[in-house]
Amino acid sequence: MKKQNIVVVILAVLAGLLLAVWGMFAVGDNMPRGVTEFSREAYDLHMIILWICVVIGVLVFGAMFVSIILHRKSRGAEAAQFTHSTKAEVAWTVIPIIILVAMAIPATRVLILMETTAGYEMDIKITGYQWKWHYEYMGEGVSFISSLDSASNAARIKNSGIDPASVDNYLLEVDNRLVIPADTKIRFLLTAGDVIHSWWVPELGWKRDAIPGLVNEAWTEVSEPGVYRGQCAELCGKDHGFMPIVVEVLPKAEFNQWLVEQKGPQDDLDTSGYAEAGDSAAADTALTSTVN
Amino acid sequence: MSNTAAVQEHHDDAHHGPAKGLMRWVFTTNHKDIGTLYLLFALLMFLVGGFMAMIIRAELFQPGLQLVDPEFFNQMTTMHALVMIFGAVMPAFVGLANWMVPMMIGAPDMALPRMNNWSFWILPFAFVMLLSTLFMPSGGPAGGWTLYPPLSLQTGNSFAFVIFAIHMMGISSIMGAINIIATILNMRAPGMTLLRMPLFVWTWLITAFLLIAVMPVLAGAVTMLLTDRFFDTSFFNAAGGGDPVMFQHIFWFFGHPEVYIMILPAFGVISEIIPTFARKPLFGYSAMVYATASIAFLSFIVWAHHMFTVGMPLGGELFFMYATMVIAVPTGVKVFNWVSTMWRGSMTFETPMLFALAFVILFTIGGFSGLMLAIVPADFQYHDTYFVVAHFHYVLVTGAIFGIIAGVYYWLPKWTGHMYSERLGKIHFWWSTISVNVLFFPQHYLGLAGMPRRIPDYAVQFADYNMISSIGGFAFGLAQLLLVYIVWQTARGGQKATAQVWEGAKGLEWTVPSPAPYHTFEDPPVIDDSKLAHGDVAH
Ligand code: HEM
Ligand SMILES: [Cu+2]
Ligand SMILES: [Cu+2]
Numbered sequence: 110m111k112k113q114n115i116v117v118v119i120l121a122v123l124a125g126l127l128l129a130v131w132g133m134f135a136v137g138d139n140m141p142r143g144v145t146e147f148s149r150e151a152y153d154l155h156m157i158i159l160w161i162c163v164v165i166g167v168l169v170f171g172a173m174f175v176s177i178i179l180h181r182k183s184r185g186a187e188a189a190q191f192t193h194s195t196k197a198e199v200a201w202t203v204i205p206i207i208i209l210v211a212m213a214i215p216a217t218r219v220l221i222l223m224e225t226t227a228g229y230e231m232d233i234k235i236t237g238y239q240w241k242w243h244y245e246y247m248g249e250g251v252s253f254i255s256s257l258d259s260a261s262n263a264a265r266i267k268n269s270g271i272d273p274a275s276v277d278n279y280l281l282e283v284d285n286r287l288v289i290p291a292d293t294k295i296r297f298l299l300t301a302g303d304v305i306h307s308w309w310v311p312e313l314g315w316k317r318d319a320i321p322g323l324v325n326e327a328w329t330e331v332s333e334p335g336v337y338r339g340q341c342a343e344l345c346g347k348d349h350g351f352m353p354i355v356v357e358v359l360p361k362a363e364f365n366q367w368l369v370e371q372k373g374p375q376d377d378l379d380t381s382g383y384a385e386a387g388d389s390a391a392a393d394t395a396l397t398s399t400v401n
Numbered sequence: 402m403s404n405t406a407a408v409q410e411h412h413d414d415a416h417h418g419p420a421k422g423l424m425r426w427v428f429t430t431n432h433k434d435i436g437t438l439y440l441l442f443a444l445l446m447f448l449v450g451g452f453m454a455m456i457i458r459a460e461l462f463q464p465g466l467q468l469v470d471p472e473f474f475n476q477m478t479t480m481h482a483l484v485m486i487f488g489a490v491m492p493a494f495v496g497l498a499n500w501m502v503p504m505m506i507g508a509p510d511m512a513l514p515r516m517n518n519w520s521f522w523i524l525p526f527a528f529v530m531l532l533s534t535l536f537m538p539s540g541g542p543a544g545g546w547t548l549y550p551p552l553s554l555q556t557g558n559s560f561a562f563v564i565f566a567i568h569m570m571g572i573s574s575i576m577g578a579i580n581i582i583a584t585i586l587n588m589r590a591p592g593m594t595l596l597r598m599p600l601f602v603w604t605w606l607i608t609a610f611l612l613i614a615v616m617p618v619l620a621g622a623v624t625m626l627l628t629d630r631f632f633d634t635s636f637f638n639a640a641g642g643g644d645p646v647m648f649q650h651i652f653w654f655f656g657h658p659e660v661y662i663m664i665l666p667a668f669g670v671i672s673e674i675i676p677t678f679a680r681k682p683l684f685g686y687s688a689m690v691y692a693t694a695s696i697a698f699l700s701f702i703v704w705a706h707h708m709f710t711v712g713m714p715l716g717g718e719l720f721f722m723y724a725t726m727v728i729a730v731p732t733g734v735k736v737f738n739w740v741s742t743m744w745r746g747s748m749t750f751e752t753p754m755l756f757a758l759a760f761v762i763l764f765t766i767g768g769f770s771g772l773m774l775a776i777v778p779a780d781f782q783y784h785d786t787y788f789v790v791a792h793f794h795y796v797l798v799t800g801a802i803f804g805i806i807a808g809v810y811y812w813l814p815k816w817t818g819h820m821y822s823e824r825l826g827k828i829h830f831w832w833s834t835i836s837v838n839v840l841f842f843p844q845h846y847l848g849l850a851g852m853p854r855r856i857p858d859y860a861v862q863f864a865d866y867n868m869i870s871s872i873g874g875f876a877f878g879l880a881q882l883l884l885v886y887i888v889w890q891t892a893r894g895g896q897k898a899t900a901q902v903w904e905g906a907k908g909l910e911w912t913v914p915s916p917a918p919y920h921t922f923e924d925p926p927v928i929d930d931s932k933l934a935h936g937d938v939a940h
Contacts, residue, residue, distance in 0.1 A: 133842075136846075137843075137845070137846040137849075138846040138847075138849055138850035138866075139846075139849050139850075140779075140782055140849045141851070147778070148782075150778060151778045151779050151781060151782055154776050154778055154779050155773065155776070155779040155782070158772065158773050158776050158779065159773065162769035162770075162772065162773065165769075166765065166766070166769060169736060169737070169740060169765065170762055170765075172740050172744070173740050173743065173758070173761065173762070176740065176743045176744050176745070176746070176748070177743070177748065177758070180679075180743065180744065180745050180746050180747065180748055181747070181748045181749070181750075182680070182747040182748060182749045183749070186745070186746070186747045186748070187747055188679065188680040188681040188745070188746045188747040188905075189681060189744075189745040189746070190681065190682060191684075191745075192682045192683070192684055192685065192686065193684070193685065194741070197737075197741070198685060198688060198734075198737075201733060201734065201737045202730060202733075202734060205729065205730050205733050206730060209726045209727070209729065209730070212726070212776070213722070213723060213726060216722065216776045216777060216778060216779075217719060217722075219778040220715065220718060220719065220722070220777050220778050221715065223778060223781070224715045224718070264465065265465070265466060265858055266466070267466040267467070267469075267470060268466070268467060269465070269466075271465075272465070273464040273465045273858075273861050274464070274861050274864075278860070279464065279860055279861050280464075280858065280859065280860045281860045299712075303551065304551045304552040304555070305549060305551070305552065305645060307710060307784075307785060309785075309853070311782060311851045314778075314781065314782065315710075315778075315781035315782065316710050316781055316782070316784060316785070317710055317712060317781075318710050318711045318712060320639075320645055320646060320711065320712070321551060321639045321640075321645060322639020322640070322643075322644070322645065323639065323644075323645075323646065323712070325711075325712035326712070339851070340851075340853050340856075341853070342710075342784070342785040342786070342853045343549075343785055344475070344544065344545045344549075344552065344854075344855040345552060346475075346543075346544075346552060346555065347470075347471040347472040347475060347543070348471060349471075349475075349853075349855065349856060350471065350853075350855075350856030350857055350858050350859070351471075351858075
């Protein structure tokens with residue numbers, strides 16, 4: 110086959126693959142960049158490793174398609190009989206190792222960032238129950254239950270006849286939101302009262318399991334006030350899909366005002382969930398938080 | 402030694418063919434019969450598990466709950482995984498091993514034929530028991546195939562049946578694995594040295610060791626669940642001083658090698674098929690063997706990459722991240738070697754080759770997402786979302802199952818003596834390959850956009866991708882009925898296959914007639930290096 114034709118085939122295959130890659134990016138959703146330092150770092154790592162995969166993929170699949178087009182029997186290709194190439198084999202062992210080391214370095218740095226909770230200004234305890242979240246502002250005497258809001262709850266019944274599209278933030282709205290201040294390093298202490306749950310708000314950049322008998326740590330610091338939504342990420346029984354998380358980030362001053370309001374008459378808060386939980390751990394939490 | 406005993410025993414019935422009627426199948430000790438039983442059983446379970454997947458995709462077709470209740474939905478996801486892993490993929494590979502390993506190494510049968518019969522016949526009972534839990538008052542297991550406590554301990558009394566079924570599957574797998582090791586190590590024809598063995602035999606040898614190492618670990622883990630659930634122990638119960646996270650460590654110490662148990666034999670099948678249709682020896686045979694062995698070794702030290710979000714110490718997270726990233730290197734070597742085998746070959750594109758090519762590309766895509774999942778900070782986002790679901794379906798459906806299907810098309814003429822319909826095979830290939838991508842590719846987007854896995858209903862922003870995925874799912878499911886038809890049609894008749902079947906095929910299995918006689922290699926064959934599928938013997 111003429112040299113020129115081979116070049117044409119290679120270019121055509123490359124063009125095809127790049128078109129496919131472009132198409133995949135064009136039609137698809139991506140990970141949110143989020144609103145925290147960590148979420149942006151995680152996003153960057155995600156994009157770097159994704160592009161590494163894309164480049165390797167284009168090279169490997171490119172070689173494969175070129176071979177499929179050129180080295181076919183129907184074109185009269187004769188099979189070579191080589192079975193080795195020390196150079197190539199060393200190259201495709203060593204180059205990936207270098208790429209991986211290069212990738213491991215920033216990943217390590219970001220992981221250390223995530224696991225360093227020191228310097229937090231506020232503690233919030235998150236307890237997962239089947240199928241709601243309990244939030245406690247440690248030392249503030251404020252705590253409440255947060256569960257799926259009633260509009261979603263009505264629509265999610267089998268054959269409810271309510272169109273989910275007609276419900277605002279279907280399955281992603283709660284009765285009591287977790288309100289936190291902006292520009293504040295907050296430490297979360299996560300645990301659970303019955304089975305394992307996992308607390309996840311994509312915009313904050315991480316999820317962490319809430320495990321009975323164990324207290325996990327995580328932290329966040331959000332600069333942009335706003336409402337950020339997430340869901341329980343660990344299968345926790347029949348209503349696992351129905352225990353969303355809504356975080357409302359307020360400017361510091363507004364948050365302080367909100368906190369003061371909460372410290373007022375506790376009866377305003379929806380604590381009806383405790384009785385249902387029917388679990389001694391749940392009752393304990395309820396007790397301590399109201400005594401506070 | 403056992404091999405002499407086995408050979409001896411076999412000479413007794415060397416001169417008659419299969420018994421007649423049903424009892425042939427019940428009492429058979431013939432590796433080909435047992436291979437057929439395994440493969441048919443796997444096909445049946447593939448359809449049962451596939452039916453459950455259809456229920457899942459139908460419920461997820463649009464937001465809102467339309468068809469099933471959440472509890473039943475969770476039973477479906479749990480059972481789908483258990484049936485596909487333990488009922489479809491693993492038995493299918495054991496079936497391929499039963500049929501092909503003795504023929505590939507020039508042995509008359511498996512080393513332990515009676516145990517072989519037993520290891521198969523346990524399976525139907527195990528799965529009847531497992532599936533029967535769906536009809537028990539307390540329903541089937543609904544805590545996910547990973548059986549994490551404390552949730553799995555909320556299962557009703559049917560849990561005992563689930564665990565007993567898992568024990569039986571484990572015993573069956575261990576017996577199958579022992580048999581394969583004994584066969585490969587003791588029954589090779591003279592001259593069939595270890596480094597002359599076809600790669601399918603190599604990958605199965607390594608897989609069998611993995612099975613023996615980790616199935617007992619699973620058995621231990623589920624036994625502790627059993628006593629926690631019924632006998633008031635507290636292995637995993639925090640209130641009693643136990644640790645729910647410990648279960649996850651034990652489970653994934655089994656679970657990660659398990660995923661390689663499901664892919665290594667597929668690597669072997671693909672390494673047989675590509676040289677055949679490229680008419681060129683396998684590139685880097687010994688590198689392939691070493692890569693397989695290192696993957697198997699590494700698979701024991703990466704388990705906690707499934708549990709990055711449980712709150713491990715930083716040092717642990719770093720270790721498991723690095724170890725997981727390292728696995729990409731030998732995996733890459735395999736892919737590069739397959740592509741190099743094609744390079745400057747003389748390729749034709751019969752159905753087995755088409756599935757093998759799709760395997761190389763789509764499995765690699767699954768490997769890429771695996772590499773992404775290894776990056777812990779990013780995994781804090783990916784974990785337990787549809788991104789993970791997409792990852793493992795690329796490696797398992799377009800990896801393990803495409804490998805099995807490729808192997809079935811490749812060896813079906815040898816088994817039945819007939820050629821399958823190439824036209825239908827190609828239709829099956831294109832239909833499957835297009836639909837499987839429509840089914841699973843959008844799930845990457847769903848995960849990145851924030852959809853958790855294992856939920857029966859979802860926020861409306863996930864509706865479009867879910868609908869696309871479901872349509873792909875129905876199409877893929879339908880395509881597999883075509884596979885059933887093709888296999889049935891080929892078994893019944895068709896163009897006669899030659900002994901060689903494929904122009905470029907090399908290896909001992911192609912030296913016996915098609916269909917392979919009931920007994921093969923009662924006298925050991927003479928090994929001719931030029932007839933082996935790789936050009937490496939001199940090295
Ligand atoms: C390059 C090689 C691979 C790497 C680096 C890799 C990495 C990972 C990681 C880190 C996870 C955990 C994700 C999470 O839950 O957050 C995962 C999940 C999984 N992988 Fe892979 N993987 C690889 C290949 C494979 C192969 C070959 C298989 C099977 C044939 C496989 C099957 C699975 C399965 C079944 C799960 C999910 C299990 C579950 O949670 O139910 N992976 N993989
Ligand atoms: Cu949950
Ligand atoms: Cu793994």
